[in-house]
Amino acid sequence: MTTETILAGIFLGAVVTWIPRVLPFILIKYRGLPDSLIRFLNYLPISIIFALTLSSLVNERRGHLPQFNWLEILAVLPAFWVAAKSKNILLAVLTGIILMAVLRAVA
Numbered sequence: 001m002t003t004e005t006i007l008a009g010i011f012l013g014a015v016v017t018w019i020p021r022v023l024p025f026i027l028i029k030y031r032g033l034p035d036s037l038i039r040f041l042n043y044l045p046i047s048i049i050f051a052l053t054l055s056s057l058v059n060e061r062r063g064h065l066p067q068f069n070w071l072e073i074l075a076v077l078p079a080f081w082v083a084a085k086s087k088n089i090l091l092a093v094l095t096g097i098i099l100m101a102v103l104r105a106v107a
Contacts, residue, residue: 049089071107075099 033041053076059067075096083092 046089071103072100075103 057069057072057076059069078099079092079096082095083089086092
């Protein structure tokens, strides 16, 4: 391969990566988003956090029943309660981290 071919590949890869990342921002700037889509997008952060949290609470293997990580479940329940009462995700994360540290130190 020549240097020009490698540089062309790098350039085309950069363009292909750049377009889907930047084009939505350009389109939103001039057209905006419908209200129904904005309402839907408001639920995404909490949905992602819940999916990541749930996947860390259960270990699954093919051919076996799911196994629960009980220490993590004991730390997550109060953290969810704090998130629901305070509506502050940072406080909930700190609660979960502190509880997990205490549970691991005790267990």
